[in-house]
């Protein structure tokens with residue numbers, strides 16, 4: 073997968089990025105606010121115009137191979153949870169909703185622990201509940217690539233772990249190519265196969281969490297001083313100490 077450039081008027085949001093994501097693996101994009109993470113994801117998901125090429129299995133990617141969960145998941149639509157999640161089946165939906173569509177929706181709601189919300193209106197849910205609903209919508213598409221923009225930003229600790237564990241399991245079991253943006257560096261270190269560090273629209277580094285997450289790299293990208301720990305399982309932990317930008 074490669075992405076040349078995303079530009080909004082005179083603002084260059086992403087430039088000169090080339091990276092590869094593998095089936096069965098989670099690739100996580102980390103970077104400060106405004107570093108181009110969402111723009112990069114949108115181009116991968118075919119949601120914005122960009123210059124460059126994205127290939128899937130060697131072929132130019134069709135957007136129907138990708139399931140995309142956007143960062144902005146407002147709840148204004150006057151739809152129930154089941155209806156919102158069923159919308160994820162649009163494309164597979166024929167003239168009517170099939171029993172298979174409904175079975176898939178029920179199974180995914182169950183897997184995410186939100187079966188009880190099925191007939192609630194989206195507008196009545198908390199931000200975290202809504203995030204789970206939109207994740208369900210992405211999952212029912214049965215994609216080959218899963219593209220998630222800050223999927224755990226509104227979730228409590230338990231749900232963060234559960235969602236990332238589920239995404240990791242689905243990624244492995246269904247050989248999905250998963251690309252996500254996270255703000256939680258430690259969650260990224262725990263669940264990612266590879267990490268991309270972005271700054272000002274450019275790729276700073278790309279590789280294994282243990283190679284990428286050094287105090288020097290964190291300082292370059294996030295402009296904070298930090299101490300890095302490693303637990304007995306070999307997972308990295310970044311403990312930020314102070315800002316160095318002013």
Ligand SMILES: Nc1ncnc2c1ncn2[C@@H]1O[C@H](COP(=O)(O)OP(=O)(O)O)[C@@H](O)[C@H]1O
Pocket residue numbers: 080083084085103104105106107108109110111112
């Ligand atoms: N629709 C848009 N129109 C104009 N500028 C945008 C738009 N979306 C994003 N940008 C700009 O592009 C840059 C990257 O934004 P974004 O990709 O959302 O970053 P991130 O997700 O890393 O916070 C920022 O400078 C942002 O202001």
Ligand SMILES: [Mg+2]
Pocket residue numbers: 109110111143221
């Ligand atoms: Mg973003």
